[in-house]
Amino acid sequence: MTILITGASRGIGAGLAAAYSARGQEVIGTGRSVAAPVQLDVTRPDSHAKMAAALDGRAIDLLICNAGVYLDKGHALEDGYGADLWAQTFAANVTGVFLTIQTLLPNLRAAPGAKIAIISSQMASSTHAPGGSYIYRASKAAVLNLGRNLASDLKTDAIAVGIYHPGWVQTDMGGKTADITVDDAVRGLVARFDHLSIATTGCFETWDGRAHAF
Numbered sequence: 001m002t003i004l005i006t007g008a009s010r011g012i013g014a015g016l017a018a019a020y021s022a023r024g025q026e027v028i029g030t031g032r033s034v035a036a037p038v039q040l041d042v043t044r045p046d047s048h049a050k051m052a053a054a055l056d057g058r059a060i061d062l063l064i065c066n067a068g069v070y071l072d073k074g075h076a077l078e079d080g081y082g083a084d085l086w087a088q089t090f091a092a093n094v095t096g097v098f099l100t101i102q103t104l105l106p107n108l109r110a111a112p113g114a115k116i117a118i119i120s121s122q123m124a125s126s127t128h129a130p131g132g133s134y135i136y137r138a139s140k141a142a143v144l145n146l147g148r149n150l151a152s153d154l155k156t157d158a159i160a161v162g163i164y165h166p167g168w169v170q171t172d173m174g175g176k177t178a179d180i181t182v183d184d185a186v187r188g189l190v191a192r193f194d195h196l197s198i199a200t201t202g203c204f205e206t207w208d209g210r211a212h213a214f
Helices: 013-024 045-054 083-109 134-157 180-195
Strands: 002-005 026-031 062-065 114-118 160-165 204-206
Touching: 002 013, 013 026, 013 083, 013 180, 026 062, 045 083, 062 083, 083 114, 083 134, 114 134, 134 160, 134 204
Parallel strands: 002 026, 002 062, 062 114, 114 160, 160 204
Antiparallel strands: none
16 A cells, blocks of 8 residues: 655644555655655645655555645734735645545546545634634635535545544644644544545545534
């Protein structure tokens, strides 16, 4: 089984890479650094083209779209949320996910029963709206919608798509006071990805197995 994880150089991505490697599965981790096993800046079409060339002919059983940014944390409604942050965030969190999946479709189609796992957030849900973080929330809602529609289109290819809230995790993004550790999140997410199938495609679930309201 071959697994490709975007944003695998730190945080949840690094934890997932370590967990799958420990299970003896082949892991391809991407990152923006030249030191990454596969260099990929998800916002750059030319970077996707280089990845496609490097992985030409290799089947990918599980694609985990984990790379993302949270640039508007703590911004004030009165003077924050600049247009540049909207563009950067959507380029990484939405367009970057789409381009990754589009680029790797031949690799996924080459693996019987392939799966795509998209890391979104509970902040994508219209039922979880306490205010603030407008850009991040909007981007995660958009990628949730993207995942749901991809699940419909890829069903004929027998490629399952799941969308996941990883929990509030103690990472650079989540902060030290977050609810759960990276290890907690990784254990839960791996179990969710194992359970993903065509029967559950289009699901929006939490790291600990609960269906999340849209």
